Amino acid sequence: MDAALTGFLDILISSGGLFVAFYLMALGHSIVEKSGILNLAIDGMFALSATLAFFADVYYGNDLLKSFLLPAVVIALFGLFMAFVLTKFPVSHGAVGLSLMFLMYGLSSVIGYGPRIVQATMPNFSPGVSLSLEERIAGYLTMVALSIFAYWFIEKTKIGVSIKASGEDPAAAEALGVNVLASRLVAAAIGFSMIGFGGAAYMNFYVRLWDERAVILSGYGWLAFSIALSGGRHPLVVLLTSLIFSMLVHSSLQLVAWYGISRELSYSLPFIVAIISMTIYMATPLRRLLASPKGLGRIYFREERTV
């Protein structure tokens, strides 16, 4: 029993960096989707933000401030663009999201290659920092505090309620005096920059290397998508689903040792669990309890409109 508990705590602590990354991405994604914007670009955003963090690490001497700010600003700009066109024009959320995802994969590939070559000439350099035990615990506590703040922001503030109203029924919200465009732009600025922070946290606190498999082909952005979905986009519930997935991903290689399953199968496990969790969410009362915004992904615009 003690051994099991110790093992659990070991995984909990050692997956701290990944937990921070997943939670930031899933929370940011939740805020964006609460405003009614379907964000199918999340995996590309994850790849690009992790790549930009790596870029900043290599070229700015592991300056964490720059390494977090650069991806946050770039992803927020993409997000603001998304929010604007999806609110002002009759454009498909899915089509814009997916195309941005592919574009960001390409950008990540082109941007990441240069610093990787440069890194090869820096023998003792690793991007990011190796977190101590205290820092990992602080990471968990910070995310708990952030979840409470995010809950308060969305549920109790005027702008939070406006964001939710824009996601539920933008036409009705606008009729009641809510500026849907402004609300969505605020949600996009906050949410997408958090996704950028999440990608930077993945690079700086967890994986600490750049290659196409670890960043562009990992699919972890999609895991963040399903973390948010199965947590009902609720800041406090998403905390729990982020914890489960970060531990699952981190321990997947340990499953190889514990149960003798293959490395490849262990890689697939988080995706299988993600599919199962999405299925459980849709097939159970969770779907009603933690319902998606009614206007999520629906084309909203008014003919003859003014900025």
Place this chain on the structure above:
Amino acid sequence: MVSIVVVRRVKPVPYFIVPILALLIGIGVSIVILFFLTGYMVQPMDVLVSIWTGLTQPNVIANIFLILTIVGFSLAMSFKGGLYNIGGEGQFWMAAWMIVWLVFTTPIIVSQTPLVSKLVALATGFVAGFAWGLLAGILRGYVGVDEVPLTLMMNYVAYYLIDWLVMLPGRPWRDIYGYAKTRSLPQTLQYSIIPGTTVSVEMILVTIVIGFLIWLILDFTRLGLTIKIHGSNVNLLRSAGYSVPLTAALALALSGGFIGIAGILYLCGVTPSIRIPVETTTSGFGYLGILVTWLSMLELFAVPIAAYVVSSLYNAGFTLMAIKGTQQAGVTAGVTNVFMGSVLLMYALLITISEYEIRIVW
């Protein structure tokens, strides 16, 4: 004050305008991106030459073109039903894997005449792709799971599953020299390439037959009609007494089945073994097919045209690598994604102008 006025057009613009514009502007955006991100190493002329090389050498891109045409036809089937099947990759590779497994565990498959063996291989691919698509279809139709993340995640599951299966020790499909790949398919299943090209007669015939079949299904069968109604008015379908979940499941499954045949063509006509890790060695036809389908505006007759253009763009990525070199300019295979993303984004934005007029009023 600046005003953006969106007004519905009385008469939509001709449908071919949008994809052509999207293509031209998308390529322009790609040129700008590559120019700046590679530190001016990739000049606009390099990109244009790369694309032109593909466009003017049909014999080189022919195999990619045929496979993308099939994937494009297949995706059009589900897209017409309003179902975004992003899982083409998984369906493609599961079918490819299934024929490898069958060939090396059931030798009777290849002991028949070549024609029978090849037909069995195609049928196997269809069944495998159909089954993988049906899994997503059931979850989409009967449980309501969003098909986009679902099919995408199933791609990753398929990749890792195949990586695992290929490397299982002691299995008859393992490469005898220990490389990370399967053994090559027997000669009876491999297609003979037409000299001077990259395609075979079988690939051409199968592509034509699949295009014809999908056209028949969509335009002349009740199933096709229900799929199309599913894409435009689910409530109408329900009120007419048809099963909405079953229609969704079948649309995704059929789409997967035909993509599975593309997987078999790839294995029998392009490369006779599966290399792993699949996720890093894949050509990404399942994703490129999305671009083909969107650019075709879901019109079946336009799918081959779109596939030809996308094949050229795909080839351009590799030509650029050859011209500039990865070491010098950092041009990797990911450049294809820059082309693809830019063109898709422009398409997604410009499709609006086909039905709406956008005026900026000062």
